[in-house]
Amino acid sequence: MSNSTLTVGFVGLGDQGLPMAAAIAGAGYPLRVWARHRGSLEQLADTPHTPHDTLNGLAMSSDVVCLCVNTDEDVHALVTGGLADNMRRGTVIVNHGTGTPAQAIRIAAACRARGVDYLDAPVSGGRAGAEARTLVTMVGGPTEAFTRCKPAFLTFSSSVIHLGGHGAGELAKLLNNTLMMMNQANIADVLELADHFQLDTRALIDVLQAGSGTSAALGMMAAGATTTPPEMIAHLHEVLLLDMNLFEAAMRESDAPATTLIERGYAGAHRVPQIVETLSR
CATH class of the missing domain: 3.40.50.720 (NAD(P)-binding Rossmann-like Domain)
Structure with a gap:
């Protein structure tokens, strides 16, 4: 056609x-x-x-x-x-x-x-x-x-x-979003540990982006940390939480064994402001 x-x-x-x-x-x-x-x-x-x-x-x-x-x-x-x-x-x-x-x-x-x-x-x-x-x-x-x-x-x-079939596209989107947020939780953990050792955060981000530890979540956080207005960060935080609400509802509705993914995904969504604050120093 x-x-x-x-x-x-x-x-x-x-x-x-x-x-x-x-x-x-x-x-x-x-x-x-x-x-x-x-x-x-x-x-x-x-x-x-x-x-x-x-x-x-x-x-x-x-x-x-x-x-x-x-x-x-x-x-x-x-x-x-x-x-x-x-x-x-x-x-x-x-x-x-x-x-x-x-x-x-x-x-x-x-x-x-x-x-x-x-x-x-x-x-x-x-x-x-x-x-x-x-x-x-x-x-x-x-x-x-x-x-x-x-x-x-x-x-x-x-x-x-x-x-x-029907629903497969939505399931894939929810899984994609949740994996991104789980990656954000990992980023927050790594940055917190780097702070403990007083490591140069920006230099570490350059290493992570160039190395095998990189991810799309890391790239987006690093690129937007110094240029995104605070109100947009707050909006992003709300959107990510809404996405996790949808994922949790879908998993509960299908009785899927997803407790670990739900908890880790919420952790990543909640810690976005913390990541941005660290990368903005």
Whole structure:
């Protein structure tokens, strides 16, 4: 299916969704957008797109509708609030947000009852990755729907990976987030020990980044420590805790043996301000 024959709808023009939508349009896909607040559409002034006054209108005119909203509850409300009922049979709804596998399965069932396919396709990389078009997109859902949508995902991603059925994309995202936070806990432990020995912290970071102890978490912490405003650090702290809440809920819901990962992940999320403070000296 060529770019000119796949019409993509988009809902959620926020910090990450806006550059994702712009990337889709920039690659030649007809872009349809709807927003609760018309002011949000002004950010697409320089991007080819067709705005819709109603969610139903967007649904009827789209082959694929990508959602980049805050919570599973927001996704479910959109899906059952007119989106799935007004899309043609065989079209696809895609959730790019972070949620739980169980909720992805429930939302997929609501879509299936209306003859619409569903993919959970959370992304990793934040706004910077969306702008650079280097997001990692993790997808759960039917292979045929994934194959149809993958070219559109590649407009904003450097890697698009199909992991299995509904919920697999969300599980992969939660595991990825938790591993990052576990790495942050390790970084905090190492820096605390370095302080005990009065080791030059910045020099140590240079060693760790160049050596086998490096990680994406270390790179992000080192790069942002001296340039990120305190209010952004506080926001990041809140976001990481929300991600851990989702991971814990998913593990409890499936009765998974994940106590160690949950505890270590929370430790990493809570200690981000400590890491930044140490690296900012």
